Amino acid sequence: MKAKRKSGYDILVIVVMIILAILMIFPLYWIITGSFKDAAAINAAVPEWFPKNPILENYSRLFEKPALRWLVNTVFMAVMSMALTCITAAMAGYALAKKRFIGQALMFSLFVCAMALPKQVVLIPLLKEMSFLGLHDTLWAVILPTVGWPFGVFLMKQFAEGIPGEMLEAARIDGAGEIKTFTTIVMPMIKPGIGALAIFTFISTWNDYFLQLIMLNASEVLTISLGIAKLQAEMATDYGLIMAGAAVAAVPIVTVFLLFQKYFTQGITLGAVKG
Amino acid sequence: MGNSLKRNRVLVWRETRAAYLFLLPALIFFLGFVIVPMFLCLFYSFFNYTMNDFSFVGLQNYVEMFGDPIFQKALVNTVIIVVVAVPTVTVFSLWVASAIYKMNAFSRAFYRCVFYLPVVTGTVAVSVVWKWMFNKYTGLFNYVLNGIGVIDEQINWLGDERTALACIILILFTTSIGQPIVLYVAALGNVDTTLVEASEVDGATKLQTFWKIKWPSIMPTTLYILIITTINSFQCYALIQLLTSGGPNHATDTIMYYIYYQAFKLNRYGYGNAMGIFLAVVIAIFSLIQFKVTNNGKND
Numbered sequence: 302m303k304a305k306r307k308s309g310y311d312i313l314v315i316v317v318m319i320i321l322a323i324l325m326i327f328p329l330y331w332i333i334t335g336s337f338k339d340a341a342a343i344n345a346a347v348p349e350w351f352p353k354n355p356i357l358e359n360y361s362r363l364f365e366k367p368a369l370r371w372l373v374n375t376v377f378m379a380v381m382s383m384a385l386t387c388i389t390a391a392m393a394g395y396a397l398a399k400k401r402f403i404g405q406a407l408m409f410s411l412f413v414c415a416m417a418l419p420k421q422v423v424l425i426p427l428l429k430e431m432s433f434l435g436l437h438d439t440l441w442a443v444i445l446p447t448v449g450w451p452f453g454v455f456l457m458k459q460f461a462e463g464i465p466g467e468m469l470e471a472a473r474i475d476g477a478g479e480i481k482t483f484t485t486i487v488m489p490m491i492k493p494g495i496g497a498l499a500i501f502t503f504i505s506t507w508n509d510y511f512l513q514l515i516m517l518n519a520s521e522v523l524t525i526s527l528g529i530a531k532l533q534a535e536m537a538t539d540y541g542l543i544m545a546g547a548a549v550a551a552v553p554i555v556t557v558f559l560l561f562q563k564y565f566t567q568g569i570t571l572g573a574v575k576g
Numbered sequence: 577m578g579n580s581l582k583r584n585r586v587l588v589w590r591e592t593r594a595a596y597l598f599l600l601p602a603l604i605f606f607l608g609f610v611i612v613p614m615f616l617c618l619f620y621s622f623f624n625y626t627m628n629d630f631s632f633v634g635l636q637n638y639v640e641m642f643g644d645p646i647f648q649k650a651l652v653n654t655v656i657i658v659v660v661a662v663p664t665v666t667v668f669s670l671w672v673a674s675a676i677y678k679m680n681a682f683s684r685a686f687y688r689c690v691f692y693l694p695v696v697t698g699t700v701a702v703s704v705v706w707k708w709m710f711n712k713y714t715g716l717f718n719y720v721l722n723g724i725g726v727i728d729e730q731i732n733w734l735g736d737e738r739t740a741l742a743c744i745i746l747i748l749f750t751t752s753i754g755q756p757i758v759l760y761v762a763a764l765g766n767v768d769t770t771l772v773e774a775s776e777v778d779g780a781t782k783l784q785t786f787w788k789i790k791w792p793s794i795m796p797t798t799l800y801i802l803i804i805t806t807i808n809s810f811q812c813y814a815l816i817q818l819l820t821s822g823g824p825n826h827a828t829d830t831i832m833y834y835i836y837y838q839a840f841k842l843n844r845y846g847y848g849n850a851m852g853i854f855l856a857v858v859i860a861i862f863s864l865i866q867f868k869v870t871n872n873g874k875n876d
Contacts, residue, residue: 314675321672322690325750328705329697335705344714385605393602400595403588408599415610417803419859421811421832422852425839426616427609449609454602479594508698510814515840526700530818533704540708547701558696562689569755570762573800 332551335544336360343540359545368549370521371528375507375550378440378524382447382506383499389448391495394457395487399464409458412451420450424515431516442516447506453498456572460494461487497568500561507554525550617849617856625846637850647851650829653741657830658809658862660745661752665805666798669753673760674786688761692754699751703818706747710734710819734820737827744828747815752808756801763797764790799870803863810859831855 335343337355396402397409431442464487472482488495510526517527529546536542558565624633641647676687694702709716710733721727733739767790775785813832816822822829822837829837831851839848 318672318675318687322687325690325693328702329693331705331708332697332701335708346714346719348716348719389602389605392598396595396598400591400598401588402592402595404592405595411611412606415606417807417860417863418610418614419807419811419856420610421813422835422856423610423613423617425835425845425848425852426613426620429616429845430609430613445605446609449605449607451606451610454606479597483598504696508696510699510818514814514817515836526698529700529704533700533707533818543704547704551697551701554698555693555696558692559689562685562692566688566758566762569758573759573797 329551329555332544332547335540336548338541338544340539340541343544359541360549362542363545363549366528366532367520367523368525368528368546371523371525372549372553374440374522375524375526378443378513379503379506381440382444383502385444385448386450386453386502387495387499390453390457390498391461391488391491392483393454394459394494395461395464395483395491397454397458398461399466399469399487412454415451416455420446421511424512428515438517438519438522440517440522443506443509443512446512447502447509452572453502456498456501456568457491457494459571460491464490493564493567494571496561496564497571500557500565501568501572504554504558504565617852620846621850621853623846625844625849627843633846637847638854640847641850641854646826646829647831647834649826650831650834653828654810654812654830654832656741657745657748657812658806661748661809662802662805665749665752665756666801668749669756669801670760670794670798672753673757673764676757677761677764684761688758691757694751695754699814700818702751703747703815706743707734707819710743735824737824740820740824740827744812744815744819747819748809748812751815752805756805759797759801760794763794767793795870799866802866802870806862806866807859810855810862 334350334352336359337352337357338349339354339356339358342349342352342354397405397412427446428437428442431437436442436445468486468490469482472486477485508526510530513524513527514530517523523531525546529543529550532539532543532546621637622632622634624631624636672687672691676684679687708714712718712730712732712735715733717733718727718730722730731739733743771789772785775789780788811832812830813836816828816830816833817836820828822833832855835848835851835855838844838851
């Protein structure tokens with residue numbers, strides 16, 4: 302065997318990768334450090350790479366605004382979207398993967414084709430629909446369309462394909478009904494898939510600024526993303542306050558991501574395998 | 577015979593009924609909040625639909641659209657974004673994935689997370705930082721570029737017609753590469769290693785191994801990445817709303833931004849929907865072309 306030796310190209314790759322990694326981490330680093338800086342440090346002509354005199358004042362000013370309310374709204378919205386998506390998608394994915402029924406091919410292609418639709422295009426009629434249902438300016442106006450998006454169904458179908466047919470057959474012979482089979486055989490088998498979908502839905506709902514922007518106007522339903530955008534529009538020069546808001550928006554979701562990144566990666570990878 | 581056929585049919589019906597009961601909750605949400613709005617979008621696009629009018633105008637909205645100079649400008653900008661972002665995101669993420677998929681599990685996970693970070697951090701939070709970086713007086717770009725002598729003036733990056741769109745594309749790029757990298761790392765990890773080793777033993781160069789062995793087997797992933805990146809680039813909105821509001825002088829208007837400007841600032845819902853339908857059709861055509869082209873490549 303040839304001895305492994307680093308060529309010039311390999312070294313170049315390593316250097317470029319390190320530079321890129323720094324660039325990718327920088328925005329988050331700058332948000333967190335910036336949230337502890339005073340106005341002079343933030344607006345310094347020579348960037349202050351690390352806060353010399355860290356202050357907490359930005360955070361105390363942020364929570365004088367209804368930032369806590371924004372956080373509670375965001376968490377509620379993300380958790381409800383996550384729970385409803387997981388339940389409905391697990392049931393539908395199981396049916397599409399393991400049942401043989403009339404109209405199956407049609408149902409599946411309907412879900413798949415819809416995924417290629419630009420979902421932002423439908424927001425105008427969606428807003429009208431929400432007003433009609435009396436849900437405009439409630440968090441449900443964001444939750445319901447999120448649950449309707451077919452990606453979850455598709456993902457759960459991929460996972461449910463792996464359930465051996467004999468296990469379902471055995472349950473049936475033992476006299477288990479449909480619901481019992483689903484809860485005792487199917488659910489435990491697709492648990493990793495549900496985990497992946499849960500984390501994916503939580504993160505994407507938390508960050509879906511556009512949908513929130515269209516559906517939520519009233520101050521009592523603002524989310525953390527909308528809150529910061531509002532701060533940015535109203536007090537554009539108060540960078541310390543805005544950075545503190547951005548930190549409060551980003552740090553929880555980044556933490557969730559880092560804790561569960563294994564599931565998350567699994568989810569987007571399996572969702573891409575063509576079915 | 578007749579009896580077992582009958583029993584069979586009963587079984588099929590029972591199975592079908594059970595299947596639809598399992599599908600029902602998802603179907604309600606899917607039909608109610610994805611399919612119905614899609615049809616409404618098409619329907620409204622034939623109406624002059626404003627705050628105080630709702631009258632059928634046929635194709636009038638579509639005719640107006642193609643004669644609207646701002647729409648044309650937005651279309652050109654959108655196409656520029658797609659044409660620049662899609663190939664660079666795809667090629668770059670393939671390059672990064674090739675570099676990290678052979679690393680040990682820890683470094684692989686580390687880099688995967690790092691490149692996903694701008695996505696997870698969220699558009700609003702990320703745009704706060706970029707706004708500062710592009711700032712004319714206190715921004716990092718002017719500080720660094722002046723420091724190393726590339727430029728000797730303070731450029732108003734987001735406020736200058738010549739640079740604003742490029743800045744948006746750069747940010748879009750950093751928030752778009754996370755998912756393709758994860759997908760490529762997985763796809764490259766699945767390439768049959770015996771084939772790769774065999775070709776190396778036969779004396780194939782790295783480049784030959786890549787084109788003959790790896791490239792065909794990651795083709796489905798490439799197709800998927802091309803399509804999702806195209807869809808996302810066509811729908812570029814949030815960055816523009818947060819950073820430039822389409823300015824200066826419509827230099828960063830995209831179709832998506834213009835749709836919502838017409839619909840929510842001017843309350844012209846019908847006109848907005850017509851542009852939305854146009855965008856959906858364009859995206860569908862692009863996806864179809866990419867599908868055809870990449871599939872042909874595979875069959876060679």
